[in-house]
Amino acid sequence: MDGQGPLAIKFSSCRGVSFEPKPSPASPFAVDAAACAAEPAASAFSKAGRWLPPPFIRNYSTSTFFTAHSRANSHFCDLDLDDIEDDTEGESCDEDEEMAFASAVDGVSDAPSRSRRSASVKRAKKAAGGHSRLGVILLDQGLFTVYKRLFVLCVALNALGLAFAATGRFPAGRQHAAVFAMGNILALTLCRSEAVLRAVFWLVVALLGRRVVPVAVKTGVTAILQSLGGVHSGCGVSSLAWLAYALAQARRELHVNVNALGVGAAILGLLALSCAAAFPLVRHLHHNVFERTHRFAGWGALALLWAFVVLSARGSHGHGPRATIAVLAKRPELWLAAAITFFTFLPWITVRRVPVTVTAPSTHASIITFRGGVKAGLLGRISRSPLSEWHAFGIVSDDGDTHAMLAGAVGDFTRGLVSDPPSHLWVRGVHFAGLPYLIGMYGRATMVATGSGICVFLSFLMQPSSCAELSLVWVAKGIDANYGEGMSAMVANNKILGGRVVVHDTATMGRPNVAELAVGAARRWSAEVLIVTSNPEGSRDVVTACKKAGIPAFGPIWDS
Template sequence: MDCQDQAKATRDTKFSSCRGVSFELKPSPRSSSFTFEATDRPVHQPPPPAPMVQRWISLPRPFSSASSRMHAAARGSHAFGRPQSRPSSHFCDLDDEETDDESVSAVHAADEELGVVTAAGVADDTPGKAAAGARAPPKPAPSERSRLGVILLDQGLFTVYKRLFVLCVALNMVGLVLAATGHFPYAREHAAVFAMGNILALTLCRSEAVLRVVFWLAVTLFGRPWVPVVVKTGVTAILQSLGGVHSGCGVSSLAWLVYALVQVLQHRDVTPGEVVGVAAAILGLLALSCMAAFPLVRHLHHNAFERTHRFAGWSALALLWVFVVLSAGYDPATASYHRLTGSVLVKRQDLWLAAAITFFTFLPWLTVRRVPVKVTARSSHASVITFQGGVKGGLLGRISRSPLSEWHAFGIISDNGDTHAILAGAVGDFTRALISDPPTHLWVRGVHFAGLPYLLNMYQRATMVATSSGICVFMSFLMQPGPAELSLVWVAKGIEANYGEEMKAAAYSSERLRGRVIVHGTVVMGRPNVAALAVDAARRWGSEVVVVRSNPDGSRDVVTGCNEAGIPAFGPIWDS
């Protein structure tokens, strides 16, 4: 039976979705043989889904410049084209995730040229291959699984983040106990210095410029073929979880400040009252900042957390300078202040620590500027913001309408040429406003920071997994040359309508991927088992690691599924 006869025979064949919406096969208006198109006619008695089988099927030339193949067709069908996805409220579609607050040689024979792979089936008749398009298991009702629960609890009790937090706190508590018992005289006499040392450490862990250098060094030192994968994944886990050091040092600085204040109160006869008052104010501001960063508060009131963290921190830093100057100028022997000289100040350890904290705190703000932007919204689901200047692959950027109020981090799409862009899924007030009230200018930070995607350059072979607008953090890898051989799994709804034909074409035609691509349109194919897709892709293309960008629930599922299959995987954590 030729393609025309087959199209006629299947034209009235309908497939039921999980919401009573029928899918039917219709001839494509393009030159392709077939395409899926969704209709909105309800199906009162949907027939049970026919068993699905998978096989490799060569597609006609119009689908790809190479010899394209796709996964899976229903039994009795022979060739399907790529789906014409449309925006939909279909409940099977994956939710977008706003990104704020953040390497693969094919195992097939060399002479076997792979084209673009589209996942659609639910079973595989080839040994050694997983069911890439397996139907996702039913998800608990929202009341049974809150997003906060996924973020805070489902990531486990012994994550690298929490281990780093415990390690920092434990080391400081040991030093504090030794100081209090007289076994660490230096710490006993310089408790404030230890508090400031912790503040400097937590500042460095959040300094975008410092992290840019640290990530670059990690890729340079460990991104060599002879470095074992277990070492690379260990480094990746630590760098991804530096927030544990940040929060651990924050709690430890409070402990040291309390100890220092207790000592001052014990010797208040030789300590001026203004020094005690400033020290108490610093302690109060840091405690307020730590409470605002508590996961429950941070998740439910993110803007309040960000503003409190920023302004309380700046106020504490200003008072820290007052504390240093008062402490340096006071002479206990005469119970009076003396004139400060340069020779006295340069010998003060707390002065150098305060200077370092100030420098790294305000370094990113020295690059803040207001720039013109162009906002394009193809639908109400996402917007594309275009900026001037190229950006290296794997870097992220922050944008804001009000720089003192809030900042939002996004992945960057760029070929490292004249422009770069940000894809913002409309999932929050800020991102929805980009569509309803598109700005002509935005505030940006000139220092683009490195995140988890940047570490893909450390591996020889890696699989990228993205849902919806999470593809943004990976697009630059498709457009720029790099050391890693990559493969891609992208699951989204309304790909062409919401994200543009250009973005879909970039995934299909990327020279760097060389056909190692799985694109799953949920409007046509329903919600897939993304973890199964990721495991199948990683095994098929021999990946050393999987990096996923999705919502917290989806990222957790993919990371868990890959780890159970023996494949190292990383996704954003709640403190990314």
């Protein structure tokens, strides 16, 4: 179908066969273009229960874009987007999530009754080897993923240097073990600095977003950038080893500063606590515990690090203030500590408490509207209590006066947005770049979303990007009822997509095989890469199917 100009929107059947419906006037997909053109855009938002603010409809033919009913739905997101709202502490998989698992594995073609749901879920789990959601996140993505390779590479290089230092073949490592420990801490800090990563992602897209660059190079860089968490965790473990070695060496010296040794031991304990909290099992089952422990233990270790640097410069006999400053200025520990501190607190410099407008069209989602436009493909973090927890969401913007976040009510924080909508929220001024941002590096890309995962891609439907051709596959339940009467029409008439769309409403068309839809769409429109946002099971299935078909594909990983 390539090269034939704009295509009509395709609605796939549950068997993976696409067809063009000819809706009757009573159909929820029918759009009266004349009526839409005659109705002023502003009037469309004079009613209650709108999904997004008025500026988001200025470029579309339907005035009912994102109009939503307040009718509750027991299955708002056909497949939940767990990677965007990672608030799972104390939560268990409810029936909707169980059905999401079943639909991702079995591709159930009709809507089963409640009694059949449980049997379908059990069969799906059995077919998947009985893996838990944690197993899917940690194991089913592969034993030799890029993330794990980067982790092993970092640990191996540090272990090699440590072994040479211990055997006397690496004098610099033996004499400056604390410097190597701090170097690892700086590296892991940079891997999590949103400002640094925003600059890196922008530079990569600017340099590699050219047709002359091979697709293999682009996908390789995408895989590495997506998996920088492996470097973060690898450097964290390595810093423990180097610091332990440095303390062991210091104990053997005759002129060691006992206070510095004690502070170093405290730092080692806090780093060990931080690493233990980040262990995958703890992080998945008790995410809030992980986040708070990781943050406050890290801050405590950073404060003690400054004490360690100063005490080490004073030596065992002690120096006066001037002598200590002179010694510090010549020591790399000072500059490493300064760099670590700067990049650690850089995001906090931009933290602001801003007014927001929160609307809850149903009990299963909320729309948070902010002032100011945002570039396509970026994500943002919000919080009610900035010292406690932060939550990341995809940003919907038309690069105008406002932007918004679509938050599915799947955790304590997001449910609170529905039951107790705030008037103000804390935000980080630096919006960070995630996997969707890298779409701009490719010439043709297919976006696959399930349920509220569409929010990550909506900005690409409103703002032109450097990607020449975008295509979309969206699977959700009750699209017009839950996302607005004009949602399907907006997607169908979208000029940027040019008709390269597959929309599957499970409420009327049954549960599809999302992986088959994704592979079919990527082949149909000759996509260079496919990006999927779904729950862990759905993302795994789509990425696996695409790789078998020879299509480069990326989805959120557990430590994205």
